[in-house]
């Protein structure tokens with residue numbers, strides 16, 4: 597029996613690989629896990645030998661049924677939990693997991709409305725899960741992603757995002773440095789970027805925005821100013837500014 601009191605599961609690390617210089621994908625085998633919807637998250641609880649515990653939330657990159665879940669963690673240099681998950685956790689190590697959590701920031705394959713995804717940095721994780729669910733289900737709902745990252749080296753899952761391009765294309769935006777030959781300068785997303793690079797209000801898309809708190813707030817206000825209804829905007833804030 598691996599589900600503990602209060603709904604915690606025990607997960608063993610079975611796969612890990614780097615995504616960027618500061619981030620890695622970690623996959624846990626979680627006996628008893630019955631699956632999750634795209635966009636949900638888990639709480640991860642670590643317990644030190646002296647009993648001290650730390651809990652953080654992480655979006656689930658994987659979707660559907662099965663007893664494995666994939667997370668993708670970005671290391672915050674002064675963080676308590678993320679450096680351990682990125683640098684120290686080894687294959688076979690165990691953590692406690694509670695979930696799946698969240699029912700609002702979720703995309704389900706029976707949704708037919710056009711979908712605009714907007715990610716900042718590691719905020720792409722739950723949105724990638726939505727793209728995976730979209731592809732796996734053969735959904736015909738239009739779906740596209742606007743992905744803002746600091747530099748080309750900061751892209752999570754670049755190859756996989758490119759593989760989804762025929763069903764859910766990605767538009768890339770760089771805030772600090774652009775790839776060679778890129779047609780525009782690096783900079784924060786502007787109102788004009790949002791107007792040109794996202795589905796227009798006339799298509800009444802359902803919009804999912806995820807990333808650092810400041811990014812999410814700036815993008816959601818910009819989209820409301822463009823004419824989108826706040827009712828059609830769902831947000832997930834990862835913290836920070």
Ligand SMILES: Cc1cc2nc3c(=O)[nH]c(=O)nc-3n(C[C@H](O)[C@H](O)[C@H](O)COP(=O)(O)OP(=O)(O)OC[C@H]3O[C@@H](n4cnc5c(N)ncnc54)[C@H](O)[C@@H]3O)c2cc1C
Nearest residue numbers: 652653654655668669670675676677678718721834835836
């Ligand atoms: C629903 C949800 C899903 C999340 N999913 C993911 C995910 O898929 N991948 C992922 O890498 N993170 C995700 N996060 C963020 C994660 O929960 C932690 O906040 C993050 O890993 C930092 O934890 P830490 O213990 O390393 O840092 P802490 O010790 O908690 O914080 C260190 C410093 O960093 C600041 N800080 C905290 N979070 C952030 C942030 N996101 N950006 C910038 N500064 C921050 C704090 O204010 C503090 O100054 C998610 C958060 C939520 C609420």
